[in-house]
Amino acid sequence: xxxxxxxARSIFALTMKHAIALALLLAAGVHADPSPSPAGSPAPSASxxxxxxxxxxxxxxxxxxxxxxxxxxxxxxxxxxxxxICKRCNAPLYRSDDKFDAHCGWPAFDDEIxxxxxxxxxxxxxxxxxxxARCGAHLGHVFEGEMLTQKNVRHCVNSISMRFVPAGQPLPxxxxxxx
Numbered sequence: 668x669x670x671x672x673x674x675a676r677s678i679f680a681l682t683m684k685h686a687i688a689l690a691l692l693l694a695a696g697v698h699a700d701p702s703p704s705p706a707g708s709p710a711p712s713a714s715x716x717x718x719x720x721x722x723x724x725x726x727x728x729x730x731x732x733x734x735x736x737x738x739x740x741x742x743x744x745x746x747x748x749x750x751x752i753c754k755r756c757n758a759p760l761y762r763s764d765d766k767f768d769a770h771c772g773w774p775a776f777d778d779e780i781x782x783x784x785x786x787x788x789x790x791x792x793x794x795x796x797x798x799x800a801r802c803g804a805h806l807g808h809v810f811e812g813e814m815l816t817q818k819n820v821r822h823c824v825n826s827i828s829m830r831f832v833p834a835g836q837p838l839p840x841x842x843x844x845x846x
Contacts, residue, residue, distance in 0.1 A: 717843055718755045718756055718842050718843045719754060719755055719756070724827060725754060728805060728825050729755055729804045732796070735773075735825045735827045737773060738772045739826075740774060740825060740826025741826050742774040743774055743826060745766075745774070746763075748763045748833070749832050749834045750831075750838060751774075751776075751824075751829045751830070751831055752829065752830050752832055752838065753801065753802060753804050753828070753829065754827070754828055754830050755802050755842075756799060756801050756843050757830075757839045757840065757841050757842055758802065759780050759838060760779060760780060760783045760824075760829060761779055761783075762778075765777055765779070769815055769821055771823055773807060774824050774829075777815070777817075777822070778820070783799070783801070784798070784799070784800055784806065784822070785798045786809060796808055799828075800846075801841070801843075801846060802846055804828060808822075808823050809821065809822050810823065
């Protein structure tokens with residue numbers, strides 16, 4: 668009986684060590700990408716709905732909630748006028764008038780188009796994750812209380828989760844069914 672208890676304690680300790688190591692890796696932003704396709708090539712979408720086709724890198728962020736590296740996104744420093752839409756379903760998310768330079772490494776907005784963005788507690792239990800309210804695509808995180816703008820809010824959005832439509836151009840049709 669003592670031997671069985673000692674073995675159970677040993678297995679529990681080993682399991683806890685693995686759980687702690689995994690939590691530390693996830694907190695550090697290390698994610699396994701099970702997709703064998705190289706970045707830039709199409710990756711199959713987990714959704715059967717007729718959404719835009721995503722590359723492996725886009726699917727990693729939009730569907731698996733990874734984060735693109737800071738200062739690598741195409742919209743971080745963009746000042747062009749227009750609308751930012753969801754890369755997966757084409758839903759309008761942000762207006763360029765609400766974009767500001769937060770010097771954080773990702774595009775930052777202090778407001779979203781009404782009803783376009785859903786907030787929920789992140790898996791880490793501390794941050795607030797933002798998703799496309801229409802299709803559930805992962806966008807990034809929202810932070811409040813930083814006093815960076817008068818609205819006192821910063822949507823920190825992965826460039827790879829969005830597409831930009833210049834002012835004066837028509838928005839593409841919405842794809843897929845609303846979530």
